[in-house]
Amino acid sequence: MKTLLVLGAGTAGTMIAKKMASKLDKNQWKVILVDKDTKHYYQPGFLFIPFGKYEEKHVIKNNRQYIPAGIEYIISNIELIEPDANQVRLTLDHRLIHYDYLIVATGCDIHPEETEGLKGEGWRKNIFDFYTYDGAAALRKFLDRWEGGRMVVNVVENPIKCPVAPLEFLFLADWVFTQRGIRNKVELVYATPLPGAFTKPKASAALGALLARKNIQIEADYNIGEVDPVHNVIKSYDEREVPYDLLISIPTNKGSDLIKRSGMGDALNFIPTDKHTLQSTKWQNIWVTGDATNIPASKAGATIHFQMESVVENMLAHIHGKEMHSTFDGHATCYIETGFNKATLIDFSYDQEPLPGMYPMPLVGPFTLLGESTINHIGKLAFRYLYWDLMMRGIEVPLPSQFSMAGKKK
Amino acid sequence: MATKKVKGVAYEVNDEGFLLDPATWTKEYAVEAAKEEGLEELTETHWKVIDFARQSAASAGGASPTLRTITDGAAITTKDLFALFPKGPAKKVAKIAGLKKPEGCV
Numbered sequence: 001m002k003t004l005l006v007l008g009a010g011t012a013g014t015m016i017a018k019k020m021a022s023k024l025d026k027n028q029w030k031v032i033l034v035d036k037d038t039k040h041y042y043q044p045g046f047l048f049i050p051f052g053k054y055e056e057k058h059v060i061k062n063n064r065q066y067i068p069a070g071i072e073y074i075i076s077n078i079e080l081i082e083p084d085a086n087q088v089r090l091t092l093d094h095r096l097i098h099y100d101y102l103i104v105a106t107g108c109d110i111h112p113e114e115t116e117g118l119k120g121e122g123w124r125k126n127i128f129d130f131y132t133y134d135g136a137a138a139l140r141k142f143l144d145r146w147e148g149g150r151m152v153v154n155v156v157e158n159p160i161k162c163p164v165a166p167l168e169f170l171f172l173a174d175w176v177f178t179q180r181g182i183r184n185k186v187e188l189v190y191a192t193p194l195p196g197a198f199t200k201p202k203a204s205a206a207l208g209a210l211l212a213r214k215n216i217q218i219e220a221d222y223n224i225g226e227v228d229p230v231h232n233v234i235k236s237y238d239e240r241e242v243p244y245d246l247l248i249s250i251p252t253n254k255g256s257d258l259i260k261r262s263g264m265g266d267a268l269n270f271i272p273t274d275k276h277t278l279q280s281t282k283w284q285n286i287w288v289t290g291d292a293t294n295i296p297a298s299k300a301g302a303t304i305h306f307q308m309e310s311v312v313e314n315m316l317a318h319i320h321g322k323e324m325h326s327t328f329d330g331h332a333t334c335y336i337e338t339g340f341n342k343a344t345l346i347d348f349s350y351d352q353e354p355l356p357g358m359y360p361m362p363l364v365g366p367f368t369l370l371g372e373s374t375i376n377h378i379g380k381l382a383f384r385y386l387y388w389d390l391m392m393r394g395i396e397v398p399l400p401s402q403f404s405m406a407g408k409k410k
Numbered sequence: 411m412a413t414k415k416v417k418g419v420a421y422e423v424n425d426e427g428f429l430l431d432p433a434t435w436t437k438e439y440a441v442e443a444a445k446e447e448g449l450e451e452l453t454e455t456h457w458k459v460i461d462f463a464r465q466s467a468a469s470a471g472g473a474s475p476t477l478r479t480i481t482d483g484a485a486i487t488t489k490d491l492f493a494l495f496p497k498g499p500a501k502k503v504a505k506i507a508g509l510k511k512p513e514g515c516v
Contacts, residue, residue, distance in 0.1 A: 157477070195498070221497045225489060237492035267478035296513035 002029050005088060005099035007078060007258075009035035009063050011043075011391070012290030012304045013105035018394045019312050020103075021071050024319075032072045032097060034090065038063045041133060042387055044301060047165055047337070049136035050128075050143055051176045058384060060133060066392045078106075081262040083283045101285045101315060104264075104271060106256040108161060108291040108299065110135075114252040115156055115224060122229030127247040130169060131161060139248070148177070148185030149245030154234060155192045156224050159268075160253045161291060161299040164346070166190065167197060167207060168337040169248060174214045175339030191219040191234065191242055200353035203346055206370045210338060253299070255292055270294035275350065276327045278311045284318070287311050297350065298332040305391060306331040309401045331403040333359070335380035343376035345369050349403035355410065360399060362407035369408065416442040428504065428511050432467065435508030443506045449495070452506075456494055459484050463507040474504040474512040 004024065006017040013033060021031040045059035067073045076092030081104070088097045110131045112119040118127065128142065129135035151173060153166050160166075170188055177183040190197075190211065197207035197218065211218055225237040233243045255269030264271050264282075272281045273293040280286035289311050291299040297307075306328065313326035330350030337343050345367050346354035358365035366375050390397050413420045414427070416439050422430040427446070429435055440460060444452050452460070462484040466475040477500045481488050495502040500512045 193498075223492060223497075225492075237489050238496055267476065267482055 002100040003098065004029055004031045004101045004103070005097055006031065006033045006103045006105060007081070007088065008105035008107055008290070008292070009033050009040070009067070009073070010105060010107050010290065011301045012107075012292075012307070013103065014040070014063065014066055015304065015308055015391060015394070016103055016105065016289060016311055017071055018066075018068060019308060020315065021068065022394070023312065023316055026070065030072065031070070032074060032099075033067065034074045034076060034078060034088075035063070036075070036077050038075060040066065040392070042384060043131075044162065044165075044387075045384060046130055046133060046136040047168055047172070049133070050130055050139040050169075051172050052140060052144070054384075056133070056137070061388065078258050079261075081258065081264060083262070083264060083280075083286060086285065099285075101319065102283075102287070103311070103315075104259075104280075104286060104288045104292050105290045106258060106292045108253045108255050108270070110251040111254050112249065112251040114254075115227060115249075117227035117229055118156075118249060118251060120227065120229045122227065122232070122247070126232065126245065127227070127229065127249060129249055129251060131165075131250060131253075142246075143176075146182075146246065148182045150187040150189065150243065151246045151248065152189045152191055152234065152242055152244035153248045153250075154222070154224055154242075155194075155250045156252050157193055159270075159299060160250050162334070163199070163298060164334050164336045166192070166248075166250055167211075170216050171210070171214065171339040172337055174216065188214075188216040189219060189242065189244075190216060191222040191224070191236075193221065193223050195220050198354075200348070202356070203348075203354040203370065206344070206356075207336070210344075210372075214339070253291075259292070266294055275330065276310070277314045277324050278307060278328055279314065279318070279324070287315055295328075295330070297328075297330040298334065300332060300334060301387065301391075302333045303331070305397060305399070306333075306401045328401075329403050331401065333399070335376055335383065337377065337380055338372050341377050342372045342374055343380045344372050345376050345379070347403070347408075352403060352405070355408040357408035359407055360404075365407070414439075414442070426511060429508035432464070432472065432508045432510075435464075439508060440506050443508075447495075447502050447505060449502075449506075453494075455486070455490075459486065459491070459494065459503055460507045463503045463509060467507070467509045472510060474500065474507075474509040476500055476512060 006013050017033045040063035042059045045054045048054035076090040079089040081088050124138050128139040177186045196204040198204040223237045233241050259265035259269040271288045273288040275295040290304045310326040310328040314324040317324045333347045335343050347359050348354040356370040359367045414423050491499045
């Protein structure tokens, strides 16, 4: 028997383990999936928690229901990956697993301790994150009682999971505070290390215009050096001080400590990965997927969905001694909530920046790219059902993996 | 594509002003590129960072070093790096060192 070992049962690990298990000969292959617990998070839903629009039951489910009987599902922490010896050490019973092929899908997490003062006395008092369930839930309690003031949303450094979530958070805040009748008492500020609202010019201009229209100030090229929780001010490396009453931080994102312990990652514990084949650049029998890679694509569920085809096909080709043909093109699709029951949408790849137009079909859409619409908002909300009921159950979502220029205007 | 002339020598750069081929880079080019980025003078510490960035890219298949790679590898604090190359150090270093634009997350 040969072993395919999958580390991490998040979006990427769960989907790919199931797909591989359905493709490999059961008489020859055993598929093992390991995670530290059985909680599965719908992470895009964390955004809605602070505003009371989603509850815990919408974003956390028991992962067991999504893992078929044919996969050995082990709940354990992982001590070490030993890629040169093709083995992984678990903490549970000190079990040692030898693998023939390995998929690393251990994700990434926030690290507020990387920024001086961020995790100090203001943490979870008037400084919050919304990239963890606990952070989002604590922030909800705070916002329920908040009467207004200066709210600063700060991205510490890139890359981060879902690069548009900080913008969505601001748009939703603008909407919810308007509904609550306190928008005139709230100042909204976005302090970002990017030179504008987004990385690429067309989307940056469109999203920047939305920020201005909603009276959200932008502090661009802002690289935070420290938080002073006594005086409620953040300071950048070039000594710009931005005061806050409420600080929403998107802390440094790093890959798992396991990757560091195992000597497999870069300075941020992301694993060097071929951006087209998703194969490790160092070990031929290791594939890396989802947020764990260092590829210059968005760290987002939609990206994982588009990556899956390449991971599965290339790995199968490699196993059968064939050439790897499937090329991941960096395709990402992001619905961006803009408040007031509307959303915009961007669709892009490694080589093509987001453009205006219609998606997925030219002219008829139904979704509008880089334009606000109610149907986009419905698409965003529908994604939660798509995620739990299709993606996690291994049912094909009818969106092509390859990026297409159809419907887009240059 | 565009060309940038420095002391009579033409360099091919892309639309954003990044040198196309790092092998064509010269110190004169770096001095001129630095001026365009608002740096009137390159000190010894600037050069230490630029040299490190070029070595790092050469051993990483041409990929420009990230901010963290620079601070770790060139033994410089983030604060000092921002003082030397204000605003976006990783991008500025890449531009001056004749490397590709650093690949961001999106």
